Amino acid sequence: MTDDVGRGWFEHGDPTSRDQRRERIDAGSAERPEDWPTKAVAAGFATDRTDYYEKLHEATIDTAREIVREQELADDHQLIHAVRAMDDCERTANELAERLAEWAPTITGEDGTGIDYARVVAERDPETPAEERVVSLARQVVALADERDALREFVERRTQSVAPNLSALAGSILAAQLIALAGGLKPLARKPSGTVQVLGAEDALFAHLRGRATSPKHGIIYTHETVRTAPAGHRGSAARALAGKLSLAARVDHYSGERKPELDADLAERMERIHAREAER
Amino acid sequence: MTLPEGVERRPFDGEERLATRGPPVYGEPTDGEWRAWDVRRSKLGAMIDRGMETGLTAGASVLYLGAASGTTVSHVADVAGPTYAVEFAPRPVRDLLAAAADRSNLFPLVKDARSPETYAHVVETDLDLLVQDVATRDQARVAVENARFLAEDGRLAAAIKARSEDVTRDPEDVFAEALAGIEERYEVLDTQRLDPLHDDHLAVVARPK
Numbered sequence: 001m002t003d004d005v006g007r008g009w010f011e012h013g014d015p016t017s018r019d020q021r022r023e024r025i026d027a028g029s030a031e032r033p034e035d036w037p038t039k040a041v042a043a044g045f046a047t048d049r050t051d052y053y054e055k056l057h058e059a060t061i062d063t064a065r066e067i068v069r070e071q072e073l074a075d076d077h078q079l080i081h082a083v084r085a086m087d088d089c090e091r092t093a094n095e096l097a098e099r100l101a102e103w104a105p106t107i108t109g110e111d112g113t114g115i116d117y118a119r120v121v122a123e124r125d126p127e128t129p130a131e132e133r134v135v136s137l138a139r140q141v142v143a144l145a146d147e148r149d150a151l152r153e154f155v156e157r158r159t160q161s162v163a164p165n166l167s168a169l170a171g172s173i174l175a176a177q178l179i180a181l182a183g184g185l186k187p188l189a190r191k192p193s194g195t196v197q198v199l200g201a202e203d204a205l206f207a208h209l210r211g212r213a214t215s216p217k218h219g220i221i222y223t224h225e226t227v228r229t230a231p232a233g234h235r236g237s238a239a240r241a242l243a244g245k246l247s248l249a250a251r252v253d254h255y256s257g258e259r260k261p262e263l264d265a266d267l268a269e270r271m272e273r274i275h276a277r278e279a280e281r
Numbered sequence: 282m283t284l285p286e287g288v289e290r291r292p293f294d295g296e297e298r299l300a301t302r303g304p305p306v307y308g309e310p311t312d313g314e315w316r317a318w319d320v321r322r323s324k325l326g327a328m329i330d331r332g333m334e335t336g337l338t339a340g341a342s343v344l345y346l347g348a349a350s351g352t353t354v355s356h357v358a359d360v361a362g363p364t365y366a367v368e369f370a371p372r373p374v375r376d377l378l379a380a381a382a383d384r385s386n387l388f389p390l391v392k393d394a395r396s397p398e399t400y401a402h403v404v405e406t407d408l409d410l411l412v413q414d415v416a417t418r419d420q421a422r423v424a425v426e427n428a429r430f431l432a433e434d435g436r437l438a439a440a441i442k443a444r445s446e447d448v449t450r451d452p453e454d455v456f457a458e459a460l461a462g463i464e465e466r467y468e469v470l471d472t473q474r475l476d477p478l479h480d481d482h483l484a485v486v487a488r489p490k
Contacts, residue, residue, distance in 0.1 A: 007402065008402055008403075009402045009403045024402070025390070025403055026391075028402045028403075029398045029399050029401065029402055030398060030401040030402035031398055031401065032401055032406070032429055033401040033404050033405055033406040033429060033430050034405070034406055035405055035406055035407065036402075036403070036404075036405045037405060053363060053385065053386065054385065056388055056403070057381075057385050057386075057387070057388060060381075060388040060389055060390060060403070061378060061381055061382060061388075061389060063390075063391070064374055064377070064378055064381075064389040064390065064391050065378055067371055067374070067391045068371045068372075068374050068375050068378065068391070071371035071372075253372075254372065255350070255372075255373070256349060256350065256370075256372075256373055257370035257371075257372035257373050258349070258370065258373075258416050259416070261444060261448045262444060262448065265448070
């Protein structure tokens with residue numbers, strides 16, 4: 001669009017085309033501002049200044065609305081699909097790796113487990129029809145594990161832009177998993193922190209509600225190191241405190257979108273106090 | 282101390298508060314056409330409340346950087362003329378759009394205030410007022426880069442947020458550095474800390490030089 005540099009947003013091929021107007025406002029540029037209202041009237045784009053501002057109002061609202069809509073479609077929905085695909089790849093790779101760990105040693109004579117073992121088997125040059133199948137299966141496992149890593153990288157990057165504060169507090173992967181479990185950033189932001197605390201522990205929660213178990217202390221936030229490393233007996237308080245701060249971060253991300261570094265410090269301080277309780281006893 | 286025309290102190294639930302006339306935006310208390318301007322949620326509101334001469338006047342042309350969800354810029358547009366509202370994050374723009382839909386002089390732009398050339402083809406020149414409330418690093422640079430939109434006798438009204446520059450540094454040092462940066466392009470007319478309404482914020486009013 002370099003030929004448009006230095007021209008007003010209204011100077012384009014077809015002034016009646018909404019798409020073109022949006023494109024010009026969104027992607028156009030100029031080194032310096034000019035007296036655009038006067039130029040627009042002189043160019044016949046508007047009959048007078050009032051008419052110009054009316055048209056500008058309509059065009060800027062139209063453009064902003066479209067950007068917001070695209071962003072919303074793009075952001076957390078893509079993120080949710082990616083997180084779920086990442087979990088699927090992980091689960092499937094592990095499941096097939098287990099199958100491989102049972103099968104492959106009967107042919108190769110070498111024992112092993114997991115994805116690393118699949119990588120070793122995948123390197124083999126198969127000599128029999130059975131070995132061909134085993135090696136091919138191992139390559140599928142490796143491909144799935146690689147796809148999981150690529151999805152993970154995508155999720156990390158995307159979460160940092162969708163939910164900068166939640167990512168900073170929870171880590172990008174846990175943040176993305178919470179968003180996926182809640183069904184989006186907005187639903188997550190609207191959940192009470194007690195619900196956030198047990199997201200991912202629905203089975204245990206419903207068992208508790210039916211009166212068959214104690215209430216779960218934590219759901220997926222268990223993967224957060226401040227909960228995992230909290231002294232036994234204080235894990236519930238750590239989970240509750242973390243859930244409170246994560247809820248707050250999700251709300252800031254959803255409603256303001258602005259990064260607030262002070263949230264990190266609040267969480268660190270709160271966790272330090274909980275972890276210090278053990279020392280006092 | 283005189284308030285800008287279009288801004289008044291009016292009682293809401295027995296408390297004198299700043300108010301402007303316009304459609305409500307964020308659930309603020311209203312009294313007929315008047316709606317309360319929450320100075321705890323608005324740095325520009327706090328500046329006016331403290332009696333700073335911000336350059337906001339009836340019918341003024343304004344560029345507002347860091348409009349967020351439109352709380353403050355909606356009050357500005359109630360008072361001013363053409364008001365360009367720049368906000369980079371798409372999420373708060375949803376609410377900004379609601380405020381702009383009711384105000385024909387408010388123009389929302391989803392742009393990065395650090396790159397004025399991406400909106401100089403839309404925002405006009407010779408503006409009366411540049412309001413800056415951006416939570417990015419290098420806020421002084423943003424003020425300097427956007428001086429191109431101001432008229433010779435225009436005003437910059439900026440709220441410098443210490444924590445956006447560096448959370449770990451002493452706010453006083455951050456402010457001194459930011460002021461020095463602003464003075465490259467402006468003559469500083471007035472400064473005030475906005476605590477306790479807005480912690481670690483320095484309000485700056487300046488004129489291009």
